[in-house]
Amino acid sequence: MSNKVAIIAANGGLFDAYKVFNIATAAAASEKEVEIFFTFEGLNLIHKQGMHALDMPAGKEHFAEGFAKAQVPTVPQLVEMAQELGVKFVACQMTMDVMGLTKEDFVDGIEVGGAVTFLEYAKDAAPTLTF
Amino acid sequence: MIKSDVQLDAKGLACPMPIVKTKKAIQGLDEGQVLEVIATDKGSKADLAAWAKTVGHQYIGTTEEGGVLYHYIRKCNPEASEQVEKTFEKTISNEEAVNGEGLILDVREAAEFAFGHIPGAKSIPMGELAARMDELDKARTIYVICRTGTRSDLAAQQLAEAGFTTIYNVLPGMSEYEGELEKEVK
Structure with missing residues (x-):
């Protein structure tokens, strides 16, 4: 059985952040090795400023109340917890170039890599998830 | 009130926090100790059972009282096989x-x-056996049982050394017992 979980985060909304980080932290807490590859809008989720103000999907803004009521951790809290549990963050170099971003725009402790970096990691991971 | 060695209050926390907190808390336990996780997240019951199975700890069970869930997990050593060699000679089937x-x-x-x-x-946890041996009658036959026969093997040896003569280790133990069960929880 593979002990690796590979995740691609390609979208940058608030819901996407929870999908990505909940699965990632749960996997890490279950002694799995976890790597998330952030690409395109997915980079929002680890952007120093961006991650504090992720958008709800249009028309779903009313869920804000539910998030507060369910005492769900904030996205920056989830990011910190994931890193504390050893989840590895890899930002996509090509997307960063397109968007004019540098490593300093993101939370500390990330790595930068390309598609092959992710594929090499994911070749024996199970499951590989895309959000 | 069920006895546990360490308690973790995860009330009010949503998924995946109860699991993350449990992972951290269990690191502070010794092998064989029991962790009580108190949670209000309804999904935590299925999640904790699955988590324990994945990482190799023993999920004992969950009780509910007034919307609060009490989960019990016993820390196991995933590296040490349950098939430790048993040395007590006299054994008996379930x-x-x-x-x-x-x-x-x-x-x-x-x-x-x-x-x-x-x-x-009769319940005497392995760790309390030495101190509570006087509750047992030396003249009576005693069948020592645990989950898989490992703890009961050690307990049977302890009893034999203390002068008990008719002791049997019950194999395979509660993990494969399918008869009637008596419970102290709802």
Whole structure:
């Protein structure tokens, strides 16, 4: 059985952040090795400023109340917890170039890599998830 | 109130926090100790059972009281196989012990006992055996049982050294017992 979980985060909304980080932290807490590859809008989720103000999907803004009521951790809290549990963050170099971003725009402790970096990691991971 | 060694309050926390907190808390336990996780997240019951199975700890059970869930997990060592060599010579099967004349002595933790034991069995957790041996009658046959036969093997040796003469280790133990169960929880 593979002990690796590979995740691609390609979208940058608030819901996407929870999908990505909940699965990632749960996997890490279950002694799995976890790597998330952030690409395109997915980079929002680890952007120093961006991650504090992720958008709800249009028309779903009313869920804000539910998030507060369910005492769900904030996205920056989830990011910190994931890193504390050893989840590895890899930002996509090509997307960063397109968007004019540098490593300093993101939370500390990330790595930068390309598609092959992710594929090499994911070749024996199970499951590989895309959000 | 079920006895546990360490308590973790995860009330009010949503997924995946109860799991993350449990992972951290269990690092502070010794092997064989029981962690009580108090949570209000309804999904935590299925999640904690699955988590324990994945990482190799023993999920004992969950009780609910007034919307609060109390989960019990016993820390196991995933590297150490349950198939540790058993050295106590006199053994007996589950069926023979249940139908026998002797006393069934259950040496699992109190929480494991609470979630299901053989009717009429006496509970003395392995760690308390040395201090509580005077509760046992030396003249009586004693069948020592645990989950897989490892703890009961050690307990049987302890009893034999203390002068008990008719002691049997029950194999395979509660993990494969399918008869009637008595419970102390709802």
